[in-house]
Amino acid sequence: MDNKEVVRAFYDAAINRKDFTAARTLVGDTYVQHNPRIADGVTGLEQFIAQLRADFPLLHADVKRLFAEADHVIGHVEGVRVPGGPATAIMDIFRLEHGKIVEHWDVMQPVPADSLNPNGMF
Amino acid sequence: MDNKEVVRAFYDAAINRKDFTAARTLVGDTYVQHNPRIADGVTGLEQFIAQLRADFPLLHADVKRLFAEADHVIGHVEGVRVPGGPATAIMDIFRLEHGKIVEHWDVMQPVPADSLNPNGMF
Numbered sequence: 619m620d621n622k623e624v625v626r627a628f629y630d631a632a633i634n635r636k637d638f639t640a641a642r643t644l645v646g647d648t649y650v651q652h653n654p655r656i657a658d659g660v661t662g663l664e665q666f667i668a669q670l671r672a673d674f675p676l677l678h679a680d681v682k683r684l685f686a687e688a689d690h691v692i693g694h695v696e697g698v699r700v701p702g703g704p705a706t707a708i709m710d711i712f713r714l715e716h717g718k719i720v721e722h723w724d725v726m727q728p729v730p731a732d733s734l735n736p737n738g739m740f
Numbered sequence: 741m742d743n744k745e746v747v748r749a750f751y752d753a754a755i756n757r758k759d760f761t762a763a764r765t766l767v768g769d770t771y772v773q774h775n776p777r778i779a780d781g782v783t784g785l786e787q788f789i790a791q792l793r794a795d796f797p798l799l800h801a802d803v804k805r806l807f808a809e810a811d812h813v814i815g816h817v818e819g820v821r822v823p824g825g826p827a828t829a830i831m832d833i834f835r836l837e838h839g840k841i842v843e844h845w846d847v848m849q850p851v852p853a854d855s856l857n858p859n860g861m862f
Binding site: 650651652653654655656657658662683685686687690692694707708709711723725726727729730732733734735736737738739740 | 777
């Protein structure tokens, strides 16, 4: 798998299927976490996925676009916690080493009901 | 200038110097805006820069990292509206045609005071 394929598989395993065992195969021995609501490391990822599964079992991430430059992959994602509910705009940056994800940054913003333009956030 | 240099110059002109005339030279004839708080097009950009200049004259964007793939450039930016004040984490995606910016998406999130990890949002 190239780096984009690894990240796409990670969104599917970690976020959509909430399957830590599957997500673990895509992550390195270290996993530096920059999302302030998630604890550091592989253990933090495991806790986060367990929490998603408990709190928002139907939460879904729709990957709108992926970009890659060398060891980094950037995802632009629409997240919906509860089907039919409000959406969140998310951008993620993943750093990979040898085809495994080892670092993650993100930014999240609720998609507002109103906009000054007709183009949507995606 | 390559696409990353165009985007770096745009952050400097539009956000840090709040100079629409300078920013205009880096933007195409069309400018599709996806930020819901900014009106569409080149006119929307002009209004946005004028508003920044009026409301937050010392607002500063610190470009932490830039990535590029083909016609797209992605920026990870720390924004501070008032010197010494709270920071905002921002990721932008710019699409360019022929070396000019023609489309923009972003996501913004206040950097919280507390975090579950010691790594910061950048």
